[in-house]
Amino acid sequence: MTSTQTSPLTFLKGHGTENDFVIVPDAENAVDLPAAVVARLCDRRAGIGGDGVLHVVRSAAHPEARHLADEAEWFMDYRNADGSVAEMCGNGVRVFARYLEHAGHVTAGEVAVATRGGVKRVHLAKDGSVTVRMGRAVLPEDGVTVTVGERSWPARNVNMGNPHAVAFVDSLDHAGNLYTEPPYEPAGVYPDGVNIEFVADRGPRHVAMRVHERGAAETRSCGTGACAVAVATARRDGADPAASGAPVTYTVDVLGGTLVITEHPDGEIEMTGPAVIVAEGTVDPAWLAEPSGSDGADAADARD
Numbered sequence: 001m002t003s004t005q006t007s008p009l010t011f012l013k014g015h016g017t018e019n020d021f022v023i024v025p026d027a028e029n030a031v032d033l034p035a036a037v038v039a040r041l042c043d044r045r046a047g048i049g050g051d052g053v054l055h056v057v058r059s060a061a062h063p064e065a066r067h068l069a070d071e072a073e074w075f076m077d078y079r080n081a082d083g084s085v086a087e088m089c090g091n092g093v094r095v096f097a098r099y100l101e102h103a104g105h106v107t108a109g110e111v112a113v114a115t116r117g118g119v120k121r122v123h124l125a126k127d128g129s130v131t132v133r134m135g136r137a138v139l140p141e142d143g144v145t146v147t148v149g150e151r152s153w154p155a156r157n158v159n160m161g162n163p164h165a166v167a168f169v170d171s172l173d174h175a176g177n178l179y180t181e182p183p184y185e186p187a188g189v190y191p192d193g194v195n196i197e198f199v200a201d202r203g204p205r206h207v208a209m210r211v212h213e214r215g216a217a218e219t220r221s222c223g224t225g226a227c228a229v230a231v232a233t234a235r236r237d238g239a240d241p242a243a244s245g246a247p248v249t250y251t252v253d254v255l256g257g258t259l260v261i262t263e264h265p266d267g268e269i270e271m272t273g274p275a276v277i278v279a280e281g282t283v284d285p286a287w288l289a290e291p292s293g294s295d296g297a298d299a300a301d302a303r304d
Contacts, residue, residue, distance in 0.1 A: 012099060018221055022053045037083075091221055139231070143157045207230075258273070
């Protein structure tokens with residue numbers, strides 16, 4: 001937020017399988033969101049709380065998305081909870097599309113959303129579910145070894161527009177507390193950090209996962225992570241839609257619910273799950289301008 005801005009900052013709160021976000025509507029890209037402001041908004045004790053910020057901007061108004069304006073009117077300028085910029089967020093795209101519908105910018109049906117990971121096609125179903133065409137997974141050959149305590153596992157390198165390391169474990173408890181990023185080697189495989197998924201089998205084409213998200217610690221869900229997990233699990237199971245000509249669908253349980261992931265023979269991956277808006281309100285700009293750690297909790301006025 002710029003020092004000259006004196007009007008309250010409008011926000012909403014939403015989540016997709018309990019991966020929650022602070023939504024900042026800003027069609028003309030007039031609100032400055034430095035990392036410190038994003039971190040204050042996402043603070044769960046002194047702020048609104050969230051795994052990240054969905055900055056809602058018209059593509060034509062944002063320098064990183066102007067080239068996509070002919071394909072998608074709206075740009076998801078996504079920030080992690082620590083204020084760092086991320087390429088994509090699968091649950092975030094669903095919540096972003098739900099916000100566009102909530103605000104009257106779009107109606108149920110097909111919606112295009114610009115992201116740093118490209119334009120994502122979203123279908124808002126009348127039953128409340130949201131399906132996102134997530135693009136194709138890239139499977140680099142170089143992987144890493146992830147370590148928690150005395151246990152180590154090889155992790156499959158999967159890129160969904162953002163980087164993932166997928167490790168298969170006997171029990172999700174083996175992932176530890178995930179307050180901090182589990183160490184991995186060689187670190188140079190992911191020069192900009194990585195999202196790390198721990199995966200356990202639950203049944204035929206059914207797995208459960210926990211995730212340490214880059215810049216946000218453990219989250220209740222990760223959409224791109226669920227896609228990465230489905231692809232990595234399919235390859236582990238010997239399933240490759242490009243080779244068989246048949247789509248493959250996996251159910252992926254996350255801490256906050258369930259996502260259904262389908263990989264098609266052309267490589268396109270679809271993710272289906274819920275997305276809801278739970279609150280909206282305003283934040284006093286004076287609170288955001290206070291030094292970090294100041295007591296400004298009363299300045300966030302949320303209305304159900």
